[in-house]
Structures are given as structure tokens and as C-alpha cells.
Amino acid sequence: MNNRSTVMTIANRLSPVLKDRGEAMRRAWAFIKVGSLVTKAVGVTFGNSQQVLRRLEQNVLEDTSYQLEREPDNPYDKNAIAVYGLLWGRRVGQVGHLPREAAAMLAPLMDAGMEAQAVQYAIYGGTGQGYSLGVKLRVKVCEKGGAQNAA
Secondary structure, rough: HHHHHHHHHHHHHHHHHOOOOOHHHHHHHHHHOOOOEEOOOEEEOOOOOHHHHHHOOOOOOOHEEEEEEEEOOOOOOOOEEEEEEEOOEEEEEEEEEEOOOHHHHHHHHHHHEEEEEEEEEEEEOOOOOOOOOOEEEEEEEEEEOOOOOOO
């Protein structure tokens, strides 16, 4: 896919989410120009996501990684991308999903056979009783099996 068609594909998916075609085009071009985005995982308070984040937080950064997996049959968002936490390369559990806007940008690229890679930017929050943890990720897209790192 060349840059122009990639931008159009991303903008077409992003436009209904943002409800603004011009803004969708600007964000799509910005993503292609920068080559990565920093975003947080959403839905981190559902299921056992907090336990997964606490387990990841207790380990050194080099031992943790994240896997992004498309969920095209998700009933709430056809562009949905789940975020899974891994320790030493083994899946610990789901920590949430990418936000709708980020998923709308990345889903068409993943559907076209590209791979989205994520690295931890920060685990934040959870500093008191009843406070939830969250995670920020840097996401980059490359050819499947590519050695490109999201850092």
C-alpha cells in the first residue's frame, strides 16, 4: 500500500468515528508521517485487567511486552483491537482495548496484513485503595514478521 492509499483507507475508517472528514484526513496523514502513536488502553477496569496490570507492573520493563489482536467480530466496534499483556513472551491476560480512534487508524493496516507492535510507555495510577491502574502504549506498524521495534 502506498502512503496516499494508506491515508485514504485510514481516513475512511476514522471519519465515522470522528464525524469529521477533514479531521480524519489530518490524523491519518499525521500517523503516516510520524509512524507511531502513543495511546492508552481503555476498558482496564473490566474482567481481570487490573490483576494483569498489577502483575506486569511488578516486573522489570524488559520482561513485559504487549500483543495487539484484531477483533473484527466485536459487537461494539468493528475496528476493535484487544491489548494483551505478556511476561517473558507468554500471555498473562487482556488489559483492555485500544481507543476507538486509534483502532480506526490501525485496523485497516492490520487487515491489509501489516503487524501492529506495542511497547509499554508507562503504567500509571493505582496509588491508593480503589484507584485503578492504566497503561500507555507506543504503537508502530510494520510488515508482518518485521524486526521493527515500537520503541
